[in-house]
Amino acid sequence: MGYELRAAIVGATGYGGVELIRLLQAHPYVRITSVISTSSAGAAIAEGFPHLHEIVVGVLDELDIDLIAGKADLVFLATPAGVSSELSPKLLAAGLKVIDLSGDFRLKSPEVYEQWYKRKPASQEYLDLAVYGLCEAFGEDVRGADFISNPGCYATSALLGLIPAVKAGWIDPSTIIIDAKSGVSGAGRAVSLGVHYAEVNENFSAYKVNKHQHIPEIEQTLGRIAGQEIMTTFTTHLVPMTRGIMCTTYASVIGERSEEQFIDLYKQYYEGRRFVRVRPQGKWPATKEVSGSNFCDIGFAVDERTGRVTIISVIDNVVKGAAGQAIQNLNLMMGWDETTGLLFAPVYP
Amino acid sequence: MGYELRAAIVGATGYGGVELIRLLQAHPYVRITSVISTSSAGAAIAEGFPHLHEIVVGVLDELDIDLIAGKADLVFLATPAGVSSELSPKLLAAGLKVIDLSGDFRLKSPEVYEQWYKRKPASQEYLDLAVYGLCEAFGEDVRGADFISNPGCYATSALLGLIPAVKAGWIDPSTIIIDAKSGVSGAGRAVSLGVHYAEVNENFSAYKVNKHQHIPEIEQTLGRIAGQEIMTTFTTHLVPMTRGIMCTTYASVIGERSEEQFIDLYKQYYEGRRFVRVRPQGKWPATKEVSGSNFCDIGFAVDERTGRVTIISVIDNVVKGAAGQAIQNLNLMMGWDETTGLLFAPVYP
Amino acid sequence: MGYELRAAIVGATGYGGVELIRLLQAHPYVRITSVISTSSAGAAIAEGFPHLHEIVVGVLDELDIDLIAGKADLVFLATPAGVSSELSPKLLAAGLKVIDLSGDFRLKSPEVYEQWYKRKPASQEYLDLAVYGLCEAFGEDVRGADFISNPGCYATSALLGLIPAVKAGWIDPSTIIIDAKSGVSGAGRAVSLGVHYAEVNENFSAYKVNKHQHIPEIEQTLGRIAGQEIMTTFTTHLVPMTRGIMCTTYASVIGERSEEQFIDLYKQYYEGRRFVRVRPQGKWPATKEVSGSNFCDIGFAVDERTGRVTIISVIDNVVKGAAGQAIQNLNLMMGWDETTGLLFAPVYP
Amino acid sequence: MGYELRAAIVGATGYGGVELIRLLQAHPYVRITSVISTSSAGAAIAEGFPHLHEIVVGVLDELDIDLIAGKADLVFLATPAGVSSELSPKLLAAGLKVIDLSGDFRLKSPEVYEQWYKRKPASQEYLDLAVYGLCEAFGEDVRGADFISNPGCYATSALLGLIPAVKAGWIDPSTIIIDAKSGVSGAGRAVSLGVHYAEVNENFSAYKVNKHQHIPEIEQTLGRIAGQEIMTTFTTHLVPMTRGIMCTTYASVIGERSEEQFIDLYKQYYEGRRFVRVRPQGKWPATKEVSGSNFCDIGFAVDERTGRVTIISVIDNVVKGAAGQAIQNLNLMMGWDETTGLLFAPVYP
Known part of the structure; x- marks a missing residue:
């Protein structure tokens, strides 16, 4: 070619x-x-x-x-x-x-x-x-750029789950709570007791509560989308698995919005973007369903009792949360189709 | 004897x-x-x-x-x-x-x-x-009773993490969000695709969002403690491990309360109860640290930026969340020390 | 195209x-x-x-x-x-x-x-x-055939590890012992207590000892290679992981053969076959090193004390042990390069 | 007391x-x-x-x-x-x-x-x-001793599986092959890439093939039992789990011996020793069935086709393979019942 x-x-x-x-x-x-x-x-x-x-x-x-x-x-x-x-x-x-x-x-x-x-x-x-390369939100900035800052893994998962709702003003930004869970590869390959198999296996733990460096990245980006300062509560957990991130995100809904409406809003926002897959009503994505791939899958639950929406977004932290999104950015920089070389199916099981 | x-x-x-x-x-x-x-x-x-x-x-x-x-x-x-x-x-x-x-x-x-x-x-x-046998909260009711309803596994973890703060009026009950995670043994021994090893391993998933039957159990008990109706948002997740539950619970703090104050409040509430261990400041419990034992460990993080407290409580779902708490109830019913036969160390690693 | x-x-x-x-x-x-x-x-x-x-x-x-x-x-x-x-x-x-x-x-x-x-x-x-489609051994038979029987997962791993040595007459066929280990996906997707996560996780077990249906498949094929009847001892074990098979195969060496000689013999036998990778001396392949890919990796240890060779061969049971080898057979049937559509790197970690 | x-x-x-x-x-x-x-x-x-x-x-x-x-x-x-x-x-x-x-x-x-x-x-x-404290074989030497060398984890599992058959002369000592598998806790708590969760999880690997330091320990002890020098082939593998060892041991049977006969021989040898459990015919122990306990469970398969016996023995490497056996030795040294403080059930699941 x-x-x-x-x-x-x-x-x-x-x-x-x-x-x-x-x-x-x-x-x-x-x-x-x-x-x-x-x-x-x-x-x-x-x-x-x-x-x-x-x-x-x-x-x-x-x-x-x-x-x-x-x-x-x-x-x-x-x-x-x-x-x-x-x-x-x-x-x-x-x-x-x-x-x-x-x-x-x-x-x-x-x-x-x-x-x-x-x-x-x-x-x-x-x-x-540096252009912040969250492709589905700021892809236009990436086209033709020479210097891309690839988003963080947690930030990618959280932001793709939140941006359409924040942009539409459907949720109260002061109520956003992101409960995030990651596989161990997110900690990198450096050795430490914290990644020792016998310490991580059959264990679920929280770390850096309120202190993770992806908090300001998420807040900066949401603020840019919303046009106002946004502060979030964000907790990171370590899951005994190698790959995968899930963000379970909570927020109070402004007005009355059904799950179908959220699904439509997100489908519209992500139209034409192959790597975000909005799930049908009543279905929530699991991390394995994107493992090894560049997809970010999103599902919703609206609770009429409490007036809150629960947004569940998953990625493979090593692909969409790192190398895959970097190549997606490369594709956009070069004017290629953003899916070039990346459109393979998740590895299952 | x-x-x-x-x-x-x-x-x-x-x-x-x-x-x-x-x-x-x-x-x-x-x-x-x-x-x-x-x-x-x-x-x-x-x-x-x-x-x-x-x-x-x-x-x-x-x-x-x-x-x-x-x-x-x-x-x-x-x-x-x-x-x-x-x-x-x-x-x-x-x-x-x-x-x-x-x-x-x-x-x-x-x-x-x-x-x-x-x-x-x-x-x-x-x-x-039936006496609701959450021993650390309602142990007095258990003494001498003939018929005990042993609490649910998720409910035990969530309630032990919330009760002292709710009782003290330190958190706004309308803001309680419980993000719960459980090992697979919680699903029981019946076979189904949902517990197939190849489907669960290297996977993190959410289920029964807003629909879990422990929601009314948690709300009934918190309401009893608070003397007012309380509604919560509660999400259950499946962790690729066999035993363990963590509840990461969020709520807005009423007034200004430091982590030390929360620790003191909980230590006071649980004084003399060996199976609840309140962790020192800056330490959060992991599920493995109670595995195989009847302990419930609790840690705190207060975020001054957002005014929220994050409460992390863990149990072994099969012990404190089921069989262990049942024996603790037995001990109380019979007038024995509640720790009889239960005071063994967690299995680590 | x-x-x-x-x-x-x-x-x-x-x-x-x-x-x-x-x-x-x-x-x-x-x-x-x-x-x-x-x-x-x-x-x-x-x-x-x-x-x-x-x-x-x-x-x-x-x-x-x-x-x-x-x-x-x-x-x-x-x-x-x-x-x-x-x-x-x-x-x-x-x-x-x-x-x-x-x-x-x-x-x-x-x-x-x-x-x-x-x-x-x-x-x-x-x-x-039916043509037995063990591509690296009988690929010539596959070319132009209309009806292929794709080899079993255990058999593929065991046979690729044994064939060159049996063919060369370097090992005593009456001494072959194959200790095989498989991930759980090999058991299929049907539900049973035997694949329940809580039963398999943190567990290592043997099953169908001396009774697995891949035994006659291995013996038939080794017999065809050797031109004489061969009986083997073969044990299957379940590993708490999803994908991967390792065969640790033991046999008495005929004459004196060094590890280097085994490596050379296998490299020669598999020359031009991209999907078999013979490892350098002192290195043994692990299952993760072929995960998600169509490779079969092989390593050797010769023990001068006992006169035995230990041959370690690994595959991804779902790819080289099933779907990948099936497509490799398709490629050969159609006269395409056998690697067409299959030459991707293993997923690591 | x-x-x-x-x-x-x-x-x-x-x-x-x-x-x-x-x-x-x-x-x-x-x-x-x-x-x-x-x-x-x-x-x-x-x-x-x-x-x-x-x-x-x-x-x-x-x-x-x-x-x-x-x-x-x-x-x-x-x-x-x-x-x-x-x-x-x-x-x-x-x-x-x-x-x-x-x-x-x-x-x-x-x-x-x-x-x-x-x-x-x-x-x-x-x-x-130093008295070699393999309690079920040399318990008499331990009684009253002041200095005990506690056996290695692999050695304990292998030896308890082999000693009765070697002592009885039922297997050809020159044909013994031990295929051993261990959970990661056996590698100790020191950090290294080899115990990094992301490297071990979903992976099965062999290590120290023919070079493990438990080889001479096994051979010294078998030699002592048999009254002749014995050399074995021994391979160690790492299983993605925390606790547990299985030895799958192969040997040629001398004469004709049925599985029932092996079971009887072992039951007789281990009579009165609570920590060795010989399984009924057609049942092989899994590592989880002894997890957290001091038991060593043993099962057999005799293959008439090849004249070999397969002996499967499992222990918890941290208990019977280390701390539990050490306390068993303490009990024997002090003249207490060897099960004192150790007779608890395995943790399951």
């Missing part, structure tokens, strides 16, 4: 990076030309990831801007917080397009970043430059 | 019944004299439950009131909904004490029962007679 | 059938034109499988030979044992190509089938006609 | 140590007087193990021989390999009884220890002194 984009991946030894490899292998217009790891440069890519044996044959490159600039047109940054704030400006200056999967460029205010991430923020100039 | 209560268990082929066997084996004052199954009478108890091989040697008895009355002083009913409403009056009439683990006698109103359980209710007379 | 094969799937409400749908969706030369279920005809395909919502939009067809013959060129039979023995002759007579995923045509002897399957065998005529 | 033994636990922040705390809490004749951790001395015991909140109230002691000698009569060493070889002689010299749960004193030959453990061995004097 002629055109072929050369892509580099930085931070390919984490779960986001290795999922980018899996997905880009199947993308018709992209060739991975460099996989970069500061810690393991020179090692075979498949050594740390035996599932890629005979599929990916190269070795890990060093992190060298000139080297990347010579080999690639675009760079995916799947690095821990605090790395891409330094790296992205240099890569952009070298003429590369950048899609940053870390949280470094999601918050527009450096003060808010510092408060929640407890790190030195990126410069205001580049924070302003 | 002299006294020995003879106990019968009806419905011993479900998870509640078999857990009663495990726990009563270790109880110093109780001897199991009859284990009853309508479906498998005559078979060895250990046949369907090989883990009891050489531990429990008898055979399953038929369901015969006279037989039970001749063999036992007290009967645990671990039967499906709709069975004990018929059976309990007969057992009581035969002079037996009864602890009912089903939902048949939890709701005081037959109309409400019928609405939520979609079944014929028990008679008002026996609904009035 | 011009050519398009019309495929029908019978028995699409089991795990093999639904995986065929997932994989064929991504196949460039195949269009699914009919999905057939005797039990649910008329229902939307996505109703029982919500992960296919908006991906597969048709309804389930009835099982009607004329209907299938009008709509399809080839039929995949993902039916329980005993169904395709009746159905396949009729479908073949109607001019359709058939790939049978059940065990009905794997054993060439009707007596042996009856002994192990405890069912009425297919006719000798059709047993003779 | 008057007598009370004061026990100290060294290494209480691992899974073996914390399980000792759980089990000793329920032991009628033992009081834990010191819990020792070199890394966390001074911290509350329940801090790292919140499940012990309000159950164990002390702080962790330093490792100081005099301190221990002043507080305790007996010491459990639940330390990593290489620690107790130094520590045990000192504790014994201070007049303490010692039960060592590590591997340091299991092998009688320092050379063999060095070869398999890759560490400096203990002195021959203390290796000779």
Whole structure:
């Protein structure tokens, strides 16, 4: 098909990076030309990831801007917080397009970043430059952009579940409570007692209650949609499973709105967007039903007794919550159909 | 040591019944004299439950009131909904004490029962007679009673997390939202696609949203505590694990209350009750930390930004949510220390 | 690309059938034109499988030979044992190509089938006609064939691990012991206490010891390779996971053979076959490293102390052990590259 | 009951140590007087193990021989390999009884220890002194002893499954193959990528093939039973579960022996030993059926076709494979009934 984009991946030894490899292998217009790891440069890519044996044959490159600039047109940054704030400006200056999967460029205010991430923020100039790539909401901004900040996994699930209702003014923004649950891959590949199998298995736990760094990301985005400041209650839980996020979101309904009306509203908002699937009345999505895929599925329950709506939204945190959405952003940046290379069915069971 | 209560268990082929066997084996004052199954009478108890091989040697008895009355002083009913409403009056009439683990006698109103359980209710007379055995809240009523309705698993977890705050008037009852999660044993031992391993594993799902039969049980009890009608939003989720329930409960705080104040309030309310453990500030309990035990652990987070408290309460649904609490009720009925035979440590990991 | 094969799937409400749908969706030369279920005809395909919502939009067809013959060129039979023995002759007579995923045509002897399957065998005529589609061993037979018997999941894993060594005469066939372990999806989607989550989770169990119906399939095939009768000891175990099979196979080595020599032998035997990946010395494959993919990975350990080789082979039972290998057979039948539509990376983690 | 033994636990922040705390809490004749951790001395015991909140109230002691000698009569060493070889002689010299749960004193030959453990061995004097505490086989040696080496988890499961048949001469010792599977708690509480939830979950893997340090322990013990040198093939696998070991053991039967005969032989050998349960014909034990308990369950399959017996033996690796067997040894040392404090039912489901 002629055109072929050369892509580099930085931070390919984490779960986001290795999922980018899996997905880009199947993308018709992209060739991975460099996989970069500061810690393991020179090692075979498949050594740390035996599932890629005979599929990916190269070795890990060093992190060298000139080297990347010579080999690639675009760079995916799947690095821990605090790395891409330094790296992205240099890569952009070298003429590369950048899609940053870390949280470094999601918050527009450096003060808010510092408060929640407890790190030195990126410069205001580049924070302003970065386009927040929540494709179904801000896809128009992504088209033609060179620098994308890929949304957080929890934020993606919560926001896709909330935006149409907030935009329509159907729910009271001061009543939003998001009860979020994630599989363990969301914690990354770094070892700690908190991800030890014997500690996580047969266990369900809450963590970072009221303190998760996706809270300001969700609030910033909802505020942008609503045109007013919004504060939410947001709790994160660890589920004994590898992949998947569910947000069970509660809010008081303004006026009387039926489940059918919510379904229609969401179908209308997401019309033409293949990766959001609104479920029929009385059906709520489960995380396995999107596992391994780029879908976000949404279902509703309206309780007339209490006047509240319960919105259930699920994603695969590694795909729609990270690598898949990054490729969806790539597709939009390049003017391709947003589903290119991503329209595969979930893996079930 | 002299006294020995003879106990019968009806419905011993479900998870509640078999857990009663495990726990009563270790109880110093109780001897199991009859284990009853309508479906498998005559078979060895250990046949369907090989883990009891050489531990429990008898055979399953038929369901015969006279037989039970001749063999036992007290009967645990671990039967499906709709069975004990018929059976309990007969057992009581035969002079037996009864602890009912089903939902048949939890709701005081037959109309409400019928609405939520979609079944014929028990008679008002026996609904009035049954003592709702939430030990830490209504233990005084249990002492000396002959007929106990053992609380539901979700209800136990939610209520122990809410009662002190509701009683103190520290939270706005109209804002209570309970996001509940349970392991699969809560669904019972009956087979269905919904409990098929390949459907549940690596999956997190919501079910019966706004429709779970523990909603009226929670509301009836909170209403009794508060002296006013209370309506809650309550969502149930299935966690890919066998045992454990967590309720993550949200409510707006009335006035300004710190986490320390909530901790003090709860410690005071539960003083002398060994099975409720209030966690120190900044610590939230995980389900594994009570697994296999009769504890209910509770932690708090107060969010000054939104004025809400998040209460996290966990139990083992099979123990504190069923068989363990039933034995705790037995202890109270008999005037024994409520911890008799139950004060063992959780199984970890 | 011009050519398009019309495929029908019978028995699409089991795990093999639904995986065929997932994989064929991504196949460039195949269009699914009919999905057939005797039990649910008329229902939307996505109703029982919500992960296919908006991906597969048709309804389930009835099982009607004329209907299938009008709509399809080839039929995949993902039916329980005993169904395709009746159905396949009729479908073949109607001019359709058939790939049978059940065990009905794997054993060439009707007596042996009856002994192990405890069912009425297919006719000798059709047993003779069916080509045993273990692609890497008998791919030449598959090319141009109209009727394929797709190998069993355990048999695929065991045989790919054993064939090169048996063929080379490097191991003593009378010493072969296969210790096999499978995820729960191998038991199918039918409900039973044996697949209840609470019974399987945190549990490892053996079943059908010395009695599994894949034993004669393995022995028939090894005998064909060796030119002599071979009897094996074969144990099946259930692993608390959804997908994956590992065979840990033991045999006494004839002569002195190093691990490197085994690796070379297998690399040579499987040269050009992309779906078998021989691991480097000292590395043994894990089931997750092939999950969701059509690969079979193999590793070796030679113990000089005991003179035995341990061969570890893993597959995804639903892909290489069922639907994936069926499509690989389709590719070979049609003269396409055997990897067409199947060359995607395993899902990790 | 008057007598009370004061026990100290060294290494209480691992899974073996914390399980000792759980089990000793329920032991009628033992009081834990010191819990020792070199890394966390001074911290509350329940801090790292919140499940012990309000159950164990002390702080962790330093490792100081005099301190221990002043507080305790007996010491459990639940330390990593290489620690107790130094520590045990000192504790014994201070007049303490010692039960060592590590591997340091299991092998009688320092050379063999060095070869398999890759560490400096203990002195021959203390290796000779240590009694190998496989209670059901060598319980007589344990009575009255002061220094016990507690068997390894895999070794316990394998040996209890093999000893009666080896002793009776019913199997050919040169044909023994042990295919062993363990839950993840067997790897200990130290963090590593190998125990990361996302790497272990939905995965089944083999490790240390032919190289596990329990191989010489098994061979030394079988050799002692048989009066001749025995070599075995032994493979270890990691099961995605927390607790449990199964050994599937294969051997050629000498003469003709039926399953009933094996069952009788084992029942006779283990007569009076409550913790070994021989299963009836046609039943094989699963790991969950002993979970949380001190039982070892054993089942058999004899294959007339191949002349082999398959022996399936299961234990809970943390109980019978570590802390439970250590307490069983304590009971024997002290002349108490070996089941004291240990005769509780498995936790099911």
